Amino acid sequence: MPAALHGDVDLTDLTDSEAKTQSRALNQFLAGVEVKAFKIAQAGLRNEDDALDAVQDAMLQLARAYADRPEQEWKPLFYRILENRIRDMQRRRTVRGRVIAWLPFRGEDDEEEPDAIAQAPSPEPQPVKRLELDEAVGALEKALEGLPRRQQQAFLLRTLEGLDVAETAAAMGCSEGSVKTHYFRAVQSLRAQLGDLYV
Amino acid sequence: MSLVDETLTEFERNARVVLAESLARVDARTRSRLNQARHAALDTAAARRRPWWRGLALMPAAGAVAAAVLATVLLWHHQPAAVELPLLEGRNASVEATDVDLLADSEALDLMEGWDGPFYEWAAAESDANGESG
Numbered sequence: 512m513p514a515a516l517h518g519d520v521d522l523t524d525l526t527d528s529e530a531k532t533q534s535r536a537l538n539q540f541l542a543g544v545e546v547k548a549f550k551i552a553q554a555g556l557r558n559e560d561d562a563l564d565a566v567q568d569a570m571l572q573l574a575r576a577y578a579d580r581p582e583q584e585w586k587p588l589f590y591r592i593l594e595n596r597i598r599d600m601q602r603r604r605t606v607r608g609r610v611i612a613w614l615p616f617r618g619e620d621d622e623e624e625p626d627a628i629a630q631a632p633s634p635e636p637q638p639v640k641r642l643e644l645d646e647a648v649g650a651l652e653k654a655l656e657g658l659p660r661r662q663q664q665a666f667l668l669r670t671l672e673g674l675d676v677a678e679t680a681a682a683m684g685c686s687e688g689s690v691k692t693h694y695f696r697a698v699q700s701l702r703a704q705l706g707d708l709y710v
Numbered sequence: 711m712s713l714v715d716e717t718l719t720e721f722e723r724n725a726r727v728v729l730a731e732s733l734a735r736v737d738a739r740t741r742s743r744l745n746q747a748r749h750a751a752l753d754t755a756a757a758r759r760r761p762w763w764r765g766l767a768l769m770p771a772a773g774a775v776a777a778a779v780l781a782t783v784l785l786w787h788h789q790p791a792a793v794e795l796p797l798l799e800g801r802n803a804s805v806e807a808t809d810v811d812l813l814a815d816s817e818a819l820d821l822m823e824g825w826d827g828p829f830y831e832w833a834a835a836e837s838d839a840n841g842e843s844g
């Protein structure tokens with residue numbers, strides 16, 4: 512039978528109702544992780560468009576290759592794919608930076624016009640509490656960007672996504688001991704920088 | 711749990727609140743693009759799940775195209791030759807071979823170009839007349 516086999520499950524054997532259930536579950540999963548994934552990618556790539564591309568690629572890859580896996584495996588798989596994508600983009604950017612550094616005319620073409628709508632101030636009133644929160648968010652994001660990538664990843668997967676140590680290890684492709692080490696160092700570093708704002 | 715751990719937990723709790731706030735600040739444009747990306751991924755998953763027999767739904771269209779191609783090929787091969795002159799009775803292969811030799815031989819073509827029809831007709835008539843009288 513010319514069925515498309517993948518992994519342990521023959522996807523073509525799914526009934527319509529099973530397919531709809533799986534599609535609904537995948538939609539729910541992706542909807543639940545997409546914004547967090549975007550923030551994690553943004554912290555690693557420091558560019559909104561690149562972060563969106565990375566998340567989109569990770570979503571497509573998960574849907575294409577791992578949708579038939581058990582749902583509880585999706586989250587570590589998704590973040591593993593996302594992390595690989597972020598690393599690839601960082602490497603490509605490094606190579607591109609080296610090449611551009613040798614070019615006689617550079618820089619001007621890469622500067623995009625700022626989005627007027629995105630830059631416009633929000634009409635929403637900002638009370639003192641919101642300003643404090645603004646400051647805390649800005650400081651945390653800046654401090655996160657300064658962390659080594661592995662520490663950043665361990666901290667965000669544990670704190671933002673809420674993965675446990677084992678899931679974080681699966682997502683990062685390292686041992687649980689390494690996750691604990693990276694996480695501990697990340698927290699120490701962030702506390703040293705943000706202690707006044709957070710305690 | 712040590713005091714250090716409790717302090718760490720407090721820090722983590724605060725960090726979690728701030729990170730949640732940063733999620734809430736993701737703008738509508740970004741959320742829209744993430745939504746589009748999600749639906750593209752779901753379409754990809756749905757395409758993978760589609761059973762092979764669903765492809766049979768496309769069979770009528772594919773069959774029609776195949777039939778049209780087949781009919782075109784058959785018509786092309788059964789088309790009559792453009793101009794095919796009927797063979798004259800009594801004309802045999804040696805005569806045809808002679809024609810070919812004439813065409814291939816440049817001197818013979820010169821003879822053909824210098825064809826004096828009335829003379830040969832007259833000579834033939836004379837020969838017939840002599841035969842009848844003789």
